Structures are given as C-alpha cells and as structure tokens.
Amino acid sequence: MKGLYFIEPIVAIYAFASFMVYPLVQQYVYRRLWLEITNTSYPASENNTHCAPNSSDYTSQQEEVQKAASLFSMYSDLSSMIPSLIMTLLLVAYSDQRGRKITIVMPLIGSLIYTVSFLTISYFELNLYLLIAASFVSALFGGIGTMLGGCFSYVADLCEDDKQKTLRMAVVDMMIGMLAGVASISTGYFLHAAGFNWPFFTSALFQAINLLYATFILEETRVIDRSETMACCRALQKLGCSIFSLFAEGSQQKKKVLLLLIFTFSSLSFVNIGGLSMVTLYELKEPLCWSEILIGYGSAASTSIFITSFVGLYLFSRCLSNTAIVFIGMLSIAGSMLLTAFAKTTILMFLVRVPAMFAIMPFPVLRSMMSKVVSNSEQGALFACVAFTESLSSNVAATVFSRLYAATVAWCPGFVFLLGASLCIIPMSLLGILKCNHSLDSNDSHALLSEDGTEASDDPVVA
Incomplete structure (x- = not known):
C-alpha cells in the first residue's frame, strides 16, 4: 500500500492524547499525596471549588501536600532531563541518514510507554514513585521537542516554496493549540465523571493508533541511500563538528x-x-x-x-x-x-x-x-x-x-x-x-x- 505524506493527523492526535494526560498528572499526584500525608480522602465537591472554609488544619495540610507535589514534580523532571537531551541530539543527528520518521516514531513509543505506565499505576494503585521511573524510560525515546522537531523537518522536506512551508508550519502550530484546548476541556469532565483510569486508557488508545499510522502509513520524505549511511556515533560526531564550526568559524x-x-x-x-x-x-x-x-x-x-x-x-x-x-x-x-x-x-x-x-x-x-x-x-x-x-x-x-x-x-x-x-x-x-x-x-x-x-x-x- 502506498504511504501518505500527511503529518497533520499525527500532530493532531498527539496533541489531543498528550493534553488529555498533562492536566491529569499533577492532579493525580496531588490526590495520591493528599491521601498518603493526611490519611483522609481528597475533598471532592460538586461545586467548582473544594476549599474548606476557616480551617487552619486544612490549610497546613494543604501546604504540606503542595510542597510534596512540587518536589515530586522536580524529581520527575530531573529523571527525564539527561536522557531526553541525549536522545534529542542522537535522533536529530541520525535523521539526516535514516530519514525523518525515526524522530517521530521513537517519541511516540516513549509517550505510549509513559501513558500505559500511568494507567497501570492508577488502576492497580501501585507506588507513586514508579512514575519517576516511567518518566526516565520514556525519555530514552526522546521527548516532545524531538517529536515536534521531526514533524517540522518532515514539513520542510515536503515544501520547496518558502511561503508554502511557512503556511503549513503555521497550520501545524494552530492544530497543536486547538486540539490541546479541546482535550483540556474534555479531560475535566471525563475525570469528574469516570475518574483517572478512563482518561488514561483513552489517551493510550489514541497514542497507539498514532504510532501505527506513523509506522505503517506515513511515507518517508528522505530517500535513504544505504551506501551513504553512517554509524550513529559517527553521525553524532559529524553533528558536533558542525555545531562547533557554527560558532568557531x-x-x-x-x-x-x-x-x-x-x-x-x-x-x-x-x-x-x-x-x-x-x-x-x-x-x-x-x-x-x-x-x-x-x-x-x-x-x-x-x-x-x-x-x-x-x-x-x-x-x-x-x-x-x-x-x-x-x-x-x-x-x-x-x-x-x-x-x-x-x-x-x-x-x-x-x-x-x-x-x-x-x-x-x-x-x-x-x-x-x-x-x-x-x-x-x-x-x-x-x-x-x-x-x-x-x-x-x-x-x-x-x-x-x-x-x-x-x-x-x-x-x-x-x-x-x-x-x-x-x-x-x-x-x-x-x-x-x-x-x-x-x-x-x-x-x-x-x-x-x-x-x-x-x-x-x-x-x-x-x-
């Protein structure tokens, strides 16, 4: 079957699936830490807010949970920072030799691993700090910057005219904002009606569909000449020399x-x-x-x-x-x-x-x-x-x-x-x-x- 050259569906599905999870991450961690620290259930309410009025105990408990949640976020960011940075350079360096799809498919695999890990931890109520390990593992496949960089490179390969290139990149940016907004609104109602598990499952399903499309349907933009391909380390070395000459010459x-x-x-x-x-x-x-x-x-x-x-x-x-x-x-x-x-x-x-x-x-x-x-x-x-x-x-x-x-x-x-x-x-x-x-x-x-x-x-x- 002949492949397609449409990157927009991947960006749309990725934005929707990712922003179904992003607003839930801190809320899920916050509620789990609330339960562990206060030994009380999270103060759910049918109203728009759930503050407990005139309660000094509630305020002190909330501040303690806020500290723990922000520190947890710091540990998660630290665990993913180094592997994400390394993989960004590796994938960018190798994409010129092996094609743009590698910079798209690999981060999608990482996103799917992260979402499935979240679903598993939420469903079985496993140790919360396993999420930090999930962040580290998913970062080994690159991050959102790698994926979007691959998508924009894909668009640049397709468009020869500068005006067409600018317009198509602007459309990709617009789709990210629009789909992220739709996902953010729907996630709030989804969470309120069904809890955390169903939004995580839905996001994982969309991520899996996206990965299948990128792997088997999306056509590669660069014709790979096997005789000119080089080892990943050599490609990275070449990239390093290019960056050095960028500032040295x-x-x-x-x-x-x-x-x-x-x-x-x-x-x-x-x-x-x-x-x-x-x-x-x-x-x-x-x-x-x-x-x-x-x-x-x-x-x-x-x-x-x-x-x-x-x-x-x-x-x-x-x-x-x-x-x-x-x-x-x-x-x-x-x-x-x-x-x-x-x-x-x-x-x-x-x-x-x-x-x-x-x-x-x-x-x-x-x-x-x-x-x-x-x-x-x-x-x-x-x-x-x-x-x-x-x-x-x-x-x-x-x-x-x-x-x-x-x-x-x-x-x-x-x-x-x-x-x-x-x-x-x-x-x-x-x-x-x-x-x-x-x-x-x-x-x-x-x-x-x-x-x-x-x-x-x-x-x-x-x-």
Missing part, C-alpha cells in the same frame, strides 16, 4: 548575533516553561481550590494563546519589525505572570490569560531570525543546537521553579510568578543589546553570510 558579528539570539531564546523559554509548570498546583491551592472541570477550562484557555499568538504574529508582521514583535511577546509573558502572582479569585485567574495572548509570538520569530543568520548548509546544525538548548532550559526551569515553589508556598505562593516576571528582564535586555548593536535588516543579513563566503538566504531578516 565566520565573522565576529555573525557569531555575536547568533549567540545573542540563542541566549535570548533560551532565557525566555526558561521563564515561560518555569511559570507554566506551576500553574496547576497554584490553582489547586487556597484560595482558588479549583476542581478538575475548572482546571480543564483553565488549561484550554492557556492553549488558546497558540491561536491568538498566530493571529497577532500575522497582523503585527505587516507593520512591525521582528524585534518589536518579540518584545511585545516578552511583555505578554511578564504581564501574565505578574497578574498570576496576585490572582486570588476564579475570575481573575481566568483573566490572567488575556495578557498572555501573545506569549507564543517570540519563539517562531526568534527561530526565523536565527535561521536567516546562517547559510543553508548550516541549518541542521543550528536547529539541533536550538533543540538541545530549548530542552535543557525547559527541564532546568521546571526543576528550579518546582523547588522554589516548595520552599515559598507557605508564605508566598505567587513568589515563583513574581520571579518569572522579573527574570523577563534578561531576554529583554539581550534583545535590546541585539537591536542597538546589530541591526538585522535585509542588507546586514546578507553581509553576515557573505563575509563567510557562503550564499545568503533568499528571505531577508526584517527587524
């Missing part, structure tokens, strides 16, 4: 611009992921005490920023420079975190998503700016480096913010969000230095490349 201006862009991207990713990783725990705590249904709506509201950011990027790109668009996105992240730190009511907690409506804009713009600084022959090395630094900053951010939340939840639960808003000064400052010292307009982009003796990209960098 070329003009001083090019290296400075590239380093500033990567540091800006990584620091912004650190702040954004760190803050997002603590939102669910913050919503479970007093005075919000959200139910699973409200958490589902909150997660859906958060994922809707993929859509609003796409619309904002489309409109702003017609009248503003790249650096101005990135700066607006940074202000969006900082403003949202600042409001979250002081959100004490359900309405205000939903409203904090409004200033975050442009929070995703900086990331595709910064990727585009980086890709225009290097030549076509350096694109693979660049994005392998970007994927590594993004995964590293995201994992470290989740770990650091989890530890800080555990240490400050008793006296200031919103401290991590105040810290995140303050840390936005770092990428803003780096962007200001980039704008003042290196004006990346069309001519400068070509100049950076021509100094290396390489051919400039057809698309100019607009800033």
Whole structure:
C-alpha cells in the first residue's frame, strides 16, 4: 500500500492524547499525596471549588501536600532531563541518514510507554514513585521537542516554496493549540465523571493508533541511500563538528548575533516553561481550590494563546519589525505572570490569560531570525543546537521553579510568578543589546553570510 505524506493527523492526535494526560498528572499526584500525608480522602465537591472554609488544619495540610507535589514534580523532571537531551541530539543527528520518521516514531513509543505506565499505576494503585521511573524510560525515546522537531523537518522536506512551508508550519502550530484546548476541556469532565483510569486508557488508545499510522502509513520524505549511511556515533560526531564550526568559524558579528539570539531564546523559554509548570498546583491551592472541570477550562484557555499568538504574529508582521514583535511577546509573558502572582479569585485567574495572548509570538520569530543568520548548509546544525538548548532550559526551569515553589508556598505562593516576571528582564535586555548593536535588516543579513563566503538566504531578516 502506498504511504501518505500527511503529518497533520499525527500532530493532531498527539496533541489531543498528550493534553488529555498533562492536566491529569499533577492532579493525580496531588490526590495520591493528599491521601498518603493526611490519611483522609481528597475533598471532592460538586461545586467548582473544594476549599474548606476557616480551617487552619486544612490549610497546613494543604501546604504540606503542595510542597510534596512540587518536589515530586522536580524529581520527575530531573529523571527525564539527561536522557531526553541525549536522545534529542542522537535522533536529530541520525535523521539526516535514516530519514525523518525515526524522530517521530521513537517519541511516540516513549509517550505510549509513559501513558500505559500511568494507567497501570492508577488502576492497580501501585507506588507513586514508579512514575519517576516511567518518566526516565520514556525519555530514552526522546521527548516532545524531538517529536515536534521531526514533524517540522518532515514539513520542510515536503515544501520547496518558502511561503508554502511557512503556511503549513503555521497550520501545524494552530492544530497543536486547538486540539490541546479541546482535550483540556474534555479531560475535566471525563475525570469528574469516570475518574483517572478512563482518561488514561483513552489517551493510550489514541497514542497507539498514532504510532501505527506513523509506522505503517506515513511515507518517508528522505530517500535513504544505504551506501551513504553512517554509524550513529559517527553521525553524532559529524553533528558536533558542525555545531562547533557554527560558532568557531565566520565573522565576529555573525557569531555575536547568533549567540545573542540563542541566549535570548533560551532565557525566555526558561521563564515561560518555569511559570507554566506551576500553574496547576497554584490553582489547586487556597484560595482558588479549583476542581478538575475548572482546571480543564483553565488549561484550554492557556492553549488558546497558540491561536491568538498566530493571529497577532500575522497582523503585527505587516507593520512591525521582528524585534518589536518579540518584545511585545516578552511583555505578554511578564504581564501574565505578574497578574498570576496576585490572582486570588476564579475570575481573575481566568483573566490572567488575556495578557498572555501573545506569549507564543517570540519563539517562531526568534527561530526565523536565527535561521536567516546562517547559510543553508548550516541549518541542521543550528536547529539541533536550538533543540538541545530549548530542552535543557525547559527541564532546568521546571526543576528550579518546582523547588522554589516548595520552599515559598507557605508564605508566598505567587513568589515563583513574581520571579518569572522579573527574570523577563534578561531576554529583554539581550534583545535590546541585539537591536542597538546589530541591526538585522535585509542588507546586514546578507553581509553576515557573505563575509563567510557562503550564499545568503533568499528571505531577508526584517527587524
């Protein structure tokens, strides 16, 4: 049977299945720890919240559970960080030799293992810390960054026209946001009606279907020449040399611009992921005490920023420079975190998503700016480096913010969000230095490349 070249179904199913599980992870851990620490059942309620009014014992118990849950999240992130980073480099390095499907199929296997492990632990009520082992094992197959990187590489292989490539990648981004929102809302009602087991089973079923499609139906975009394939270690060595030459060779201006862009991207990713990783725990705590249904709506509201950011990027790109668009996105992240730190009511907690409506804009713009600084022959090395630094900053951010939340939840639960808003000064400052010292307009982009003796990209960098 002739295969298909449609990557969109994989992205859609992956987003739906993954965001059926993500909102449940912290809720499940929180409820299990509540049972173990307090020796009482979790305070379920038919209302939107479940706070126990005027109860000092309840407050102290809740703070203890919050600390334990945030530390558990830190241990889980630490267990998956190193193998995920290593596998990201290995799979990216080997995909040029063995085809793009390996970067898609392997993370799907890891996601299926993680979901089935969650289902097994939930159904048989096994030791909660087995989830950390499941995180480690699933990370050996790559993470979400590896999978999405493979999907975008697949799209890039298919599209020769730059406009078509940009449009199709934008559609993939839109599908992630839309399907994640639908999954987040349905999961809240699913959990309320049937408990944890059925959502985990449904997610595992979707992951299995997705894996079958990617393995047996999706067609490979790269024709593999067996005579030119190389060992994985040699491919990784070649990638390392390419990354080294990316920063060791070329003009001083090019290296400075590239380093500033990567540091800006990584620091912004650190702040954004760190803050997002603590939102669910913050919503479970007093005075919000959200139910699973409200958490589902909150997660859906958060994922809707993929859509609003796409619309904002489309409109702003017609009248503003790249650096101005990135700066607006940074202000969006900082403003949202600042409001979250002081959100004490359900309405205000939903409203904090409004200033975050442009929070995703900086990331595709910064990727585009980086890709225009290097030549076509350096694109693979660049994005392998970007994927590594993004995964590293995201994992470290989740770990650091989890530890800080555990240490400050008793006296200031919103401290991590105040810290995140303050840390936005770092990428803003780096962007200001980039704008003042290196004006990346069309001519400068070509100049950076021509100094290396390489051919400039057809698309100019607009800033």
